[in-house]
Amino acid sequence: MGCATSSKHGSLREDHALDLKPVISRNSKLSRTVADLLKSVLPGIRNGLADLDICLHHALLGLRTLEAALVCFEEENRKKEKSDYRRSKKRKKPRNGKNAYALTLRKLSEFELQAGAPFIHLDVEELQSALKKLEDMMEALRGRKKEIEERLRSTNWWRKVWNLVFTAVFIGVLVCSVVLAASVAAPVAITAATASATAMKAMELWINSVWDERKKALEDEEEVVKIMRDGGFSLPELESIRSMVHKLRNDYDALNWDVKFMLRQETEEATKVGMTDVRKKIEKGEVTSGVERLKSHVDACATSIQRAEEESLKTFRS
Template structure:
């Protein structure tokens, strides 16, 4: 018992020394301490007067009540300024939900891109067949010309022209709906990134102001100490013993655990904010990569559209009604020159579509792993 009693003053002395150091380093805390000391002294003096006449007036009790309420309000203000967010915050939950919804929309767009590329490959096949038909019909036409001595007519390239018309009728594989879907997912990803950046700025601000939790720890501790001191004086005054005895009783109460408890709250808060920041950072990277992949796809689609336009123009020239066999030959030769670039761009775009899908799925997996690993 003696050992325990001897440890209590040491614990209290350590806490108060820490509080004094915090006051020396923080102007706001010094202001709070000055106000608190004035209020506490005022109440104890009022109580001491009541004890001297062996009675407590209603005015004295009102002083006690008002002081405790004011001290509590001071603590509440600090708590509200430094309110603790929990891991499963509604705002963060909504951001995660929106992130996964957007990633699914982007994956849907990648699937739509694959369909467009399939149509582009079908068009490419039609052109290859047209070139093959042209070579066969040119060979037949040359043989007929050598036998008859007459130049060939456009009718000699009937099957070539038929394949070119099929190509023209197939139309642009990248429809208006495709571009609308692209604009929508790109806009969603941009907005998602902006929201994540805003959230990250908020979390950075919270982490920078973590020192306010240290101030809060000191304020709660000293406010609790003052409240216990005042309540002890009230209790002692009601029994009419000397005020000194009441003060001695108050100072013997072990308040060191209060500081440790508040400090644990601060550590939990810091851990939660860091966990949120890590999750937001992971989603931010995923959104940024998705945006870059989409922008790369758009550049490649535009380049492919240019190649397709050139091929379509050549096919149009070859199939014009009054062009004759010369127009067919010129058109086919132009298609032969452009087809290599067209095929190469189709394949490169297909690879980029796979990269985009893979990046989206990988980012979703990393975000899920981050959520699973984070403590509540």
């Protein structure tokens, strides 16, 4: 499962995208929002996902090392059990000296050196800050969209009222002209009526053009807001990554604690207890599947963010 993408955003005709740039430049608030999106929010999310991807790469390497350590442990444990059985048959004392799990401990040392705590240096502040800005931006855009919709409804309503009033006035002028034509000099009345009708028709065209410009300005801004809201990334998807990282870090830290315990004790008994616990956690599959699932999630979101960034630059940058 990855970040949701918007086909509408990607399907913008380039000539139309160019038409939207003046819309943004005329609106200072919209210009600041677009600039923040391009310069802060999208790069912040992209950088945070890139850092997380590096951590997940190290985590996968660490899990492979632990799996190799498990293979060594199983082999060394079989050898130890055979050796202990032969000694018990011959009634010999338990052997002393070399640790039967020496190769296992060596592999565990590699795990600790390579990827014991892959998330410890993960800087989540930039990603969290970008997500907070994105959340605030989406909330502001939702509010602006509602405001534009209300203004469009108001514009359409007042235009209808204007058309009704104008029609009534126009009919009134014509009626008066007919009355004048019947009661006064007809040529003079007809000339006056024609002049009045022509002037009113010109006024009607001008006022309708004003309504059209107002409506188009609102519709263009509404489209910019819609593109930004459906810009190729999904806030809930990005938020889910944060919760997945938190769980995965706890699961991985539990494995790391087992390894540290075995390396600190360096006894056969501690190694056997620790590796038994590690095997249960690995076989359960939550850590490995969690890393792989999160990496797939991050890759999909990173691709969506990159696409959104490219499309936003093409669409909004002047």
